[in-house]
Amino acid sequence: MTHSSQEPGKPVGKSAAVDPRQLDLFEFARSGRQAAGVVRISQLPRMLNEVPAEVPADERDTAFTWQAEGSTQPELQDDGTEGPQPYLRLAIHGAAWLECQRCLAPYEQAFNVDAIYRIVGTEAEAEEFPLDEDEVDVIVGSRQFDLIELIEEELLLSLPVVPKHDVCPQVHESLVSGVSGEDAGEHEDADEHSSAEAEKPNPFAALQGLKSKGPDGSGGSGGQH
């Protein structure tokens, strides 16, 4: 039975007929099955909560691709015999709009998860597992396991503690004026901050204005007054 999927006559692969909302996780691991799919953030209500309201409707529903792979490893079981211990590997890649805590504008945060889980039968078993093995998480398996919920759980755990741009598109005025001295400020503000600079009067432009209104400037553009 476990070899039926390898028969050349069968048109379907190992990943056929997998409902990620109702996965027999023990069987999935035992027979080394693989599955993959796409889940949109609109299917993940707790992740959707993190998306700022001002993100347009046609952009907010970002997608995550996922791949799951079951396996077993021979391990010592509770009864003292060596048996196949089920494992699940889960990879998730995608992006979500979050609110930058520095400039408060929405930005697209990338998510790249690659996790390995030891699958146990009961909550009690999960609590027995030593916590210092941080490479491997423990999940309680089920014959109707909701893989999408696990994906959402993993994405929530991957949320940045302080969501923010790598480099904010507009630096707040208080940060710009934090640069000491006017000379230093002029050098720093060449490119990125030009839009912010344009909103307030530029002291150097004012100086130039004074110069052009001087005795020599009256011949050039002095027709307005």
Ligand SMILES: [Zn+2]
């Ligand atoms: Zn920002």
